[in-house]
Structure formats: structure tokens, C-alpha cells
Amino acid sequence: MDSPFILVNLKTYQEGMGHNARRIAVAAETVSRESGAVIGIAPIFTEIRPLSQHHAIPVYAQHIDAITPGAHTGHILPEAVRSAGASGTLINHSERRLTLADIDACIQAARRLNLESVVCTNNDATSAAAAALKPDYVAVEPPELIGSGVSVSKADPGVIERSVNAVRAVNPDVKVLTGAGIQSGECVKIAIDLGTCGVLLASSVVKAEDPEAVLRDLVSLL
Amino acid sequence: MDSPFILVNLKTYQEGMGHNARRIAVAAETVSRESGAVIGIAPIFTEIRPLSQHHAIPVYAQHIDAITPGAHTGHILPEAVRSAGASGTLINHSERRLTLADIDACIQAARRLNLESVVCTNNDATSAAAAALKPDYVAVEPPELIGSGVSVSKADPGVIERSVNAVRAVNPDVKVLTGAGIQSGECVKIAIDLGTCGVLLASSVVKAEDPEAVLRDLVSLL
Amino acid sequence: MDSPFILVNLKTYQEGMGHNARRIAVAAETVSRESGAVIGIAPIFTEIRPLSQHHAIPVYAQHIDAITPGAHTGHILPEAVRSAGASGTLINHSERRLTLADIDACIQAARRLNLESVVCTNNDATSAAAAALKPDYVAVEPPELIGSGVSVSKADPGVIERSVNAVRAVNPDVKVLTGAGIQSGECVKIAIDLGTCGVLLASSVVKAEDPEAVLRDLVSLL
């Protein structure tokens, strides 16, 4: 089995920028080294470059646009996040939804550029749909639980289980992540036991007094 | 086998409004009766009601929004197109793309309201993805051929074939329509031979001098 | 002075569709006739036609798209709402915001088609900006008060006063409406006293047990 994957979305939280971001990156490096888990971070675009230069962890973009180099002012060029050092990207996060055609184009761009693609979805039907597009990961996040402090692992394990089954039926090579409300090692353990290979989370690490302690707890039952 | 299905999108063409729309509706009724093919039309929203009241053909909305009754000014409520007489709806047309989550919600709304759902897609990967959401139809329309006067049946039959196979692999209950550039009975025959159950088209009927003659030609080789 | 103008946005409320919409239209006719106030309604698109055919009140579209006849599936063609019987349209409602360029294009389309244009704005700065585009009306609606049950007339009369002044400084021909939270004759009186020529409102009429009684109260202090 692959190492479990913990992906921390720094969003545009004050607590996830600048020196706060560096502190979370250091914590991720430390806990990753100790535990063997892969811990990645997804910072704001302008911090992809310094974080990927100075820290030995995978850095993800939070979004890419379905464009190629050209006249696209103010958009996120996949080539640009790659050359800034990103090793992967979120696609279709619930706070940045894309059209179906654009999700497909973004996954294709990520594949071409050797960026890991993590497509966010909201239920088992959209998870199956996303799997048909052959991303590396589908991250299932029931929107009502995002940022809720209520873990999907506990509140609605059924949606995770159905998503794992639906994704496998469409394309068994696509890995599944559990998102929404993840906050403890117990949540992560349930997520893994349900057949997903890790978690996508944000506030419980980013807004923690001690992000390193939270990360250490997240991997504690693996 | 089901009767072949010809769905005419009137878009917001001048030639598809008012008395022009009524003329196309009459032509559709006539040719449908003669041929046994099912011929539907998708007019602008404000003409769903009069066309469905006065013509014995299926009337489709061109779009619905992923909303339920409530505070949504300026949106297209699925319940409203249903009560205006629509028997189905396009979803995610290339000129009105939706997010993956909204496509799923629109298909669910259509199912709940007993509206036939026709989800437009741009290639075989997105066709497979759409099929995972269980609409009634997927209409494959390579965007570069829409309105081009070049029929997908002839220019790129491979995309239709791959879409039929991809859709079947995901959900064999979902029917496939061929779109983009359809203009003659030969195009329709190829579309049927490739395993789709009909066509979605627009300008070749709507902008025709004699829509009835075009419709008659479309069904002539069935 | 012009007659005061009461514009009732039916949104996509269940209580503003079908026979409910007809009942509100009848109430608007009655109270308008009694009071001399102009009372218009803005129903869902599919009901513009029947409501404008059967009721002697101005019917408004809730939105138009910045398009001309052509290949625009699923969009709201200004010509279509005109020919369905609308005499005006909301533009840029807070639930259907438009780009600046599209607001301008919609106002121009409305002028060309002889549709009254009511541009919704959220504060005095955007009211002044909208006035520069020369619509018939600017309707100021602080978003936090929409549907709140708290009237802008009482909660924040300053925003109305500043908007009236800002609009006048840019273009004194543009009339101002007061929106957000309007629910009684007192609110309407304050709105008029602040220099606006009427109100834009929704839930307090649409969701009322007795819309006619609410409308009668709204005009009672004029």
C-alpha cells in the first residue's frame, strides 16, 4: 500500500500565509519524516515558489485554469504553477468550482505537465463522474461539512464508502481522499479504513495553535 | 429499438422565435407524424408555454439552474419550466456550461420533476463522466464543429464511437445523441449506425428557408 | 412629481408562481387603481407572457443577458422578454450580478427595445457608477438587508441619502428606488422622503398571507 497522504489546504487564511505558512511547512516536514506519511500543503499562488524552494514536502496549487499559454490576463496557467515548483494541484475545490469541460481540460493539463491532480467532489455521483476523467485523486467533500468541525468520517461515512465503490467501478486506478471536517487521528484512521488513501483538510491544521501537534495527532493511528 | 430522436435547439436565433418558432413546431409535428421519429424543440424560455400548449411535440428547456424554489432572482427554476409545459431540458450546453456539482443537481431535479435530461458534453471522457450522473441522454458535441456546417458524423465519427463505448461502460441505460454540424439524412443515419439514438442540432433546421424540408430530409434514411 | 413606483420581485418563490402570481397581479391591479401608485411585478421568465397578457400592470423581467439574437443557448434575450410583454427589466440584481460591461450593454439593449431599466446596486459608490450608464432607475439594496425583515429605510437611511446625492451628481435624470427589507407604508414614506421615487421589494409581499393588504399598507402614507 502507498503511504497515507495528508493534504493541507492553506486557503487564503491569514494563518496560512507568510511566516505562518513556513511554520506549517516545517511542521509538515517534521511529522512526515517521523511518520512516513506524505504531507503536502496547498498555499496561495504567490507562495508556491518560496515554499517549494525551501521545504522538502510536496506543494500543491489550489486551482489551475483550463488554459494554455496566451492572452489570458489574471488566470492561473498550469505551466506557471509547475515552473514555480508545484508538484500537484487541487481542481474544482468547492470554493472554486469548474465546469465539467474545464475539469477535464485541467486534468489533461496536469497529466501533461506531470502535476498530480486532486479533483474535489461533493458526493458519490460526482466522484464517479470525476473518476471517468482519470485524475490521480478524487477528494470527496460533502459541502455542508467543510469547515464545520464535524468530520465526514464520523458524520457521514456512507458517502465515503459509496464514493470509494463508485470510483472503483469506473476506474480502479483513481485514488480517493476523504475531505471535510477532518481533525484528528481517529478521523484519518476511519478514512483509511473506509478505503481511501488519505485526507484533504484545512482549518483544523491551519488555524491550530500548534499545527505540528495536530499533524502528529492526524498520523498517530496509522 | 426506440424511435430515433431529433432535438432541434432554437437557441436565441431570430429565426427561432415567435411565428418562426411556431412554423418550426408545425414542421416538427408534420414530419414526426409522417415518419414516426420523435422530433422535439428547445425554444427560448418565454416561448416554452405557448409552444407546448399548441403543438403536439416534446418541448425542451435550453437550460435549468441548480436551484429550488426560493430567493433566486433571474434564474431558471426547474419547476417553472415544468409547469410551463416542458417535457425535458438541455443541461450544460456548450453555450451554457455548468459546474460538475450543478450538472448533477440539475439531473436530480429533472428526475424528480419527470423532465427528460439531455446533458451536453464535448468529448468521450466528459461523456463518460456525465453518464455516471445517470441522465436520460448524453449529447456529444465537439465544440469546434458546433455551427460549423461540418457534421461530426463525417468529420470525427471516432469521438461518437468512443463516447458510445465510454457511456456504455459506465452506465448502459444512458442513451447517446450525436451533436454538432448535423445537417442531412446521411448525418443522421451515420449517427444511428454509430450506436447513438438520435441527434441534437440547431442552425441547419432553424436557419433553413424551409425547415420542414430539412426535417424531412433528416429522417429520410431511417 | 411622478407617481410613486412599487416594484414587486417575485423571485423564484413558490409563493410567486402560477396562481399565486396571478393573485399578486390582481392585488397589484386593485391597489394601483385605488391609490394611483404604479405597482409592477417581476415574475419568473416563463410567466412574463401570461401575466402581461391578462393584467393591466407593468411586468418586468428579473434579468436580461447582454446578448443579441444568435447562438446563445439558455440565455435571456432582451428581445424575447420584450416580445413576451415585459415593459421593463431588473439588471444586476444582487442574486444575479453582472459585469460592468454587461450592465452597460443591458441598459443599452433596454433603451433600444423601449424596456425600462432598473439597475440594482449595493451602495452609494456603485449607485453613482450605475447612474453614469444612464438607466431609468437605480435601486439601492444593501445586500445584508435583503430578505432580512429589517428595512433599509430604518436601519441605514444614510446609504439611501448618499446614493440619491451621488446619483444626482452624476446624472439627475436617473431615478432612485429604495430596496432591501421594505415592508410597510412607513418604510415607503421614508424612502420617498429621502428623495427616492419608490421601492423594490420581494418577500414581504410575495410571502404574505394577504398580498393585497400588504400592498395597500405600502401605499397608505403616500
Added chain:
Amino acid sequence: MDSPFILVNLKTYQEGMGHNARRIAVAAETVSRESGAVIGIAPIFTEIRPLSQHHAIPVYAQHIDAITPGAHTGHILPEAVRSAGASGTLINHSERRLTLADIDACIQAARRLNLESVVCTNNDATSAAAAALKPDYVAVEPPELIGSGVSVSKADPGVIERSVNAVRAVNPDVKVLTGAGIQSGECVKIAIDLGTCGVLLASSVVKAEDPEAVLRDLVSLL
């Protein structure tokens, strides 16, 4: 009079990224020093930081989102472009249009963060509207001329003249830039003579064999 201002939008052109961007930045520094003109560049987001660290020219963001720190995955936080070193930002570029309410919020954010705001508009009416929001600059760019190789200075000086007058009538403190199709010193001279204080341009510098020569030509008649 202020120094003339030349703002070079690098868009997401291949020729405006990485070492190409650095070469344009060096050219801008050189020509700025020689001529006294202010020459700024607007690179992709991930290159704001390295370009502003290593080059003595103003660096602009191509876009900001109307958000404050918080849960906004994949968006452009104004604070983030500021802390990456940007001294200003484009707002509402024709390739990244915003709603009126968001343009207002972005200008307010820029003011709060001490970022120069350059709002792009498409005609004299929208220029006047933008001026009502009190940005530092309005850049008028008739969309049909962007990237056309046909200079607005020559093809349609009237739109520039009307925009200057319209902006002055609303707010004389707002400066105007001429955009779309600018490519030579003659274009820039006309732009200045028409009462604007500089130009916004892209392809003629970014895609030039020798950007420094083009920049030198642009300021040659000042």
C-alpha cells in the same frame, strides 16, 4: 505633470514568463532610467515576488479577487499580492471581467492596502462608471482592438477623448490610460495628447524580438 506611465501586461504569454519576464523587466528598468517614464509590468501571479524583489520597477498583479483573508481556495487575495511585492493591480481586465460590486470592493481593497488600482473599461460610459468608484486609473480598451495590432490612438481616438471627458466630469482625480493596440511612440504621443497619462499594452512588447527596442520607441516622442 506626472511622468508618463507605460504598463506592460505580460498576460500568460510564454514570452512573458521566467527568463523572458526577467528580460522584459531589465528592459523596463533600462528604458525607464533613460527616459524618466514610469514603466511597470504585470506578470503572472507566481512571478510577482521574484520580479519585484530583483527589479527596480513597479510590479502589478493582473487581477485581485474581492475577498478578505479566509476560506477562499484558489482565489487571489489582495493582501497576498501586496505581500509578494506588488505595488498595484489591474482590475476588470477584458479577459477577467468582474461584477460592478466586485470592482468596487477590489478598488477599496487596493486603497486599503496601498496598491495602485487600474480599472479596465471598454467605452466612455463604463469609464465614467469606473471613475465614480475612485480608482487611481481607468484604462480604456475597446475590446475589438485588444491584440489587434490596430492602435486605438489611430483607429478610434474619439473613444479616448470621450472617456477622458466623461471621467473628468465624474471625478477629475482619476487618471486615464489608453489601451488596446498600442505599439509605437506615435501611439503613445497621441494617447498623451488626448489627455491620458499613459498606456496599457501587452503583445507589442511581450512578443517583440527585442522588447527593449520597442519600449525605447514607445517613449521616444515624449
